Amino acid sequence: MSSQRELTLCEAIREAYVEEMRRDERVFMLGISIQAGTFPHTKNLCEEFGTHRVVDTPLAETGMAGCAMGAAQEGLRPILDFMYAGFSYFAGSEVFLQMGQYHFLHGSQHPLPIVMVGTCGVGRRVGNEHATLPYGMAIHHPGIKTCMPATPYDAKGLMKAAIRDDNPVLFLWHTNLMMHKGYVPEEDYVVPLGVADIKREGSDVTILASGLQVHSALKVAEKLKDEISVEVVDARSFEPFDRESLLRSIEKTTRLVIVDEDFERGGFAAEVSAQVMEHGYDLLDAPVRRVCHPNIPVPGGYIDVYTMPTSERIEEAVREVCR
Amino acid sequence: MSSQRELTLCEAIREAYVEEMRRDERVFMLGISIQAGTFPHTKNLCEEFGTHRVVDTPLAETGMAGCAMGAAQEGLRPILDFMYAGFSYFAGSEVFLQMGQYHFLHGSQHPLPIVMVGTCGVGRRVGNEHATLPYGMAIHHPGIKTCMPATPYDAKGLMKAAIRDDNPVLFLWHTNLMMHKGYVPEEDYVVPLGVADIKREGSDVTILASGLQVHSALKVAEKLKDEISVEVVDARSFEPFDRESLLRSIEKTTRLVIVDEDFERGGFAAEVSAQVMEHGYDLLDAPVRRVCHPNIPVPGGYIDVYTMPTSERIEEAVREVCR
Amino acid sequence: MSLTNDQKIVLFRNLARAMALDRMMMRVIRAGKMVGFYHEGGIALAPGIAAGAFLQKEDPMWPHYRAHGLAHMLSKGIDIKYYVAEHMGREAGCCKGRSSFHMSFPEDHVFGFSGNIGANFPLSVGYGFAAKYKQSGQVVMNCSGDGSYGEGRCHEALLMSANWKLPAVFWCEANGMAQHSNVKDLFPGPNVSSLAAGFGIPSMVVDGQDLFACAEAALQALAHVRQGNGPIFVECKTYRVQEHSVGGVNYEGPNQRDPELMAKWKETLNPLALAAARLLAEKVLTQEDIDQIKADAEREADEVEAFCEASPKALPSVAEMQAAVYTA
Amino acid sequence: MSLTNDQKIVLFRNLARAMALDRMMMRVIRAGKMVGFYHEGGIALAPGIAAGAFLQKEDPMWPHYRAHGLAHMLSKGIDIKYYVAEHMGREAGCCKGRSSFHMSFPEDHVFGFSGNIGANFPLSVGYGFAAKYKQSGQVVMNCSGDGSYGEGRCHEALLMSANWKLPAVFWCEANGMAQHSNVKDLFPGPNVSSLAAGFGIPSMVVDGQDLFACAEAALQALAHVRQGNGPIFVECKTYRVQEHSVGGVNYEGPNQRDPELMAKWKETLNPLALAAARLLAEKVLTQEDIDQIKADAEREADEVEAFCEASPKALPSVAEMQAAVYTA
């Protein structure tokens, strides 16, 4: 037994790839410089699967995205690696307007099983295209599922769910978590899309977070534990979003802080706040607060760590809703 | 005096172009087939301004968007016509990630005075790319101002404000309003970006709407006038958004319905709802309701008129918040 | 490569059918019975017939959107009445009445459409990639207009196809126009197929009014591709004798197009008339045969229209549609 | 076109400066004093020096991102210490410490950067368009790598530039690599400049290790462009003798690159050594002059580093930044 086996988040994702590619010959990967492995999640995959299933492409994001869509229409199950998720904007029409809408608009006869992956997140001092987290944009567009793990365990399980899903899934992770270690079972398991996870129980206030911010939230919960009992809900998946679990948590705590590293305006946090307004208004004892990236471009330099939702900003919001 | 002079919305926009192009030689237009005039807003502009200021481009949206950005960096003031606003997704990186962020990321030394225009909106039975309203996506991305007029008067005034603004502005209009007629003064006037307009006063409930939906809201207000006194606030500009005017209205009415023809999830309506949660929680006597395009791709066929926010759906929401 | 008489007759019959359907679509849209757009084919349908003529059911095809790909699809053997029904927003529509101008025939490997011109290019890379991956022997017929070659997506597709030697035909139906612009004002050279050489892709230019020349070019291109030589580019020169889309202007830049020139083209360059003359001269068909084929084509078009009108308007509930966004 | 001795000396000095700065950047990033990425230039900096050498202040330039465009910018006469300070997140940074690897010298018509490779192409269309619109006589120097020519944006830019005869040089620094791929696995031919012909754009291929050959090519290209002949494509063949970006692997596809080959290139193809040998042979400079130039370059690099370190880290408040998104 290997209940203590620890992998990095990248290794966990890689393990999911390997298991699913063994299981299903239709699964292949394409992206820029994935054979060499720009990031460890694709490292040495060619050794087992060959260059025809782990395909390096030219710098050509629309071609890559279209290749994935067309191959999916022809019965394959592509994993499309954008390297940095922000590069997906180069294929804006394919990724946000076409991929999720093709199935419905064509009479729901032919789903497109595509997984798009990319790293993203603030705090690496690289700014803009290399940091942008496109999930706020993705959830706005019908037909694309979107998720982001906070732990290696969730990463492997969500990735397996994504690869087995017949719909397009945008699977993101935070650059600062790539080397984050944690327990990952060797056996086959799936973390379903659309199921949130209570990462810490509490009774005074709920923090909804995802990815790296789950860890910031946990830090705040730990710090405040003698004063305020904080429940940390990991959204895990933005679309489908597990509203029920969140409402159950709020039923208990009556207070909500949403932590979202993406741009605040018109993002995931706004959507959740609006949904809670509509479905949980009577549960609340204080207005929902958002802690997001401010509405400024993601700066590089030393600044970007100050614009992300820090533990200080989260703590402040928690104290405010508990006042 | 011509206080009764009526123009269509397209004519009003065209008049703004003409006046601003006369005033400022740096203003030019580019787009696909704008010389012939795919839509009347550019009809015959070449006669006065020549083909060097009213420029037809190949089908090449990234080239067009980049051309506008580069020309703006070199001191010109481009008006970039995407024809249908949904085509802007082909230049997703330029439009949403670069254009609004260039100024800030480069030390706020050199603004980019660009106006992007496009028609959009549900209800023409053409579906998807020809209907998609990209303002929900635009407001999510810092640095782009975004507006949409409901009347020819506002169209001329907002367009002049947009052209004179030193920042990128995405100026949209609803396809179904292109031929909508209304009073437009001959003289020079500006409708500032970021100022909402009360299109009808009321005291029981506020409807926030924009574009075509202002007219649906007005219809509902008229229909309900003996039962419920509806105030119709026209957002006019999504970013900057005039939160103050909205909050003043809610202070009076204590109830809010947001009508938004864009996809519901993570859109403008979600953002407004979240802001009202944060800044107007104590003003509300009922939870805010959204009436939006459901989270499905914009269908074509006869269906799309059933998915847009109809008067019936708006009325239902109004009655619900007033219960 | 030369065509058999039987092949010529099929091609001719299909062109007659496509042109009759094109006229029917015009009647229908003018009568207000169509939802969405229609972009008349006019005398530009020979290339589409040729493009579809020699494909197997399994060979993926992206039809050029002019005449909404009716020529391509019927030539490939698809029963297009379900697609016409789609244009009329009917339950019988191939997209369940949800799309207005998208087609969907996944079993015939015609997977759909997009309102964004140029969307075909990246998708065709995927079709070709899959063919190679599966070693299925499929070939890809990627049809679009000369204007579409402005989009950078064509570059990425030409590049990937050439680099991976994908089995794909870049089939360009060059009518010299793109919406309200003359392509000579948008492209710095006489043929957009000049792009192919930069990628080492062979190309040919064909008279798009000559149905049989187009068909021979298609055969030659498909042979090249099926032999594993990688992609090929075929540019068929044709004409637009009417406005871009029904109800729009017929301009090029700020100027109206010359109506006399278009009338002359219409008269002298009708591909069906040109093909009929050839078949008569070669004694492949008699005038009676030809008249019969044309009459059959008209009747078929009427039947398609009647079929569509008999189908109820598609008006699913929002809940039904919400359940149709994802597959389970 | 031949170069004067004075021109050769300036070019040589600037190459020495750029290579010293490149080494300094490597020291700084390895010491953990840099924020963001650095992509070492190594022996690939001669093309950048040539690209910037003959431009006027008003001529817009997009520097290739390798060695972060330091060579291009200093050659154009820009005081790059503010850009280096940007890399160190300092208040003296040309973007106020907000960008890590973006440059901004609007008065020198170098307007910025983007982390998306290929963003240069559409922007350069805008620079060229504006030059024509204003009849300013400006020319555009649009520099990027061979890998960047995968992006469809290059197609749209080549097309528009050719179509409108814009005054633009497409300057390609072809090091045969793109991240962890060999360009021969990404492009189906020996030269990406083969793309130019499809648009009727003339092109040339130059030895990128020969500083003076690059400079002569730049002069020739600029003369072509300044005479109103429209765009031109120059491909400089060069080498990458280290990993793509500091800290990454040095692979091509699944295989490690050959370290011996790279070591040999480094030894035999150093453009500064090659240029020095020429200048000595032609008696333009003595060994002492050369040593002095190199020593000056090292000193300058140290001074730049010291300047940056003296500047405080930029840490504006969120409120300050929010006020900086729009201009009033």
Ligand SMILES: Cc1ncc(C[n+]2csc(CCOP(=O)(O)OP(=O)(O)O)c2C)c(N)n1
């Ligand atoms: C991305 C995008 N840009 C612009 C348009 C508008 N548009 C539709 S068809 C067309 C012209 C296409 O020309 P071509 O490919 O030559 O086909 P043709 O109409 O001549 O047969 C244009 C500009 C569009 N639908 N999508």
Ligand SMILES: Cc1ncc(C[n+]2csc(CCOP(=O)(O)OP(=O)(O)O)c2C)c(N)n1
């Ligand atoms: C749109 C986009 N895709 C991918 C990348 C990742 N990337 C950065 S540099 C690079 C290689 C560029 O190669 P080339 O243009 O030849 O320049 P070189 O590094 O060889 O000098 C890649 C793939 C990116 N930054 N942007």
Ligand SMILES: [Mg+2]
């Ligand atoms: Mg055409």
Ligand SMILES: [Mg+2]
């Ligand atoms: Mg390279």
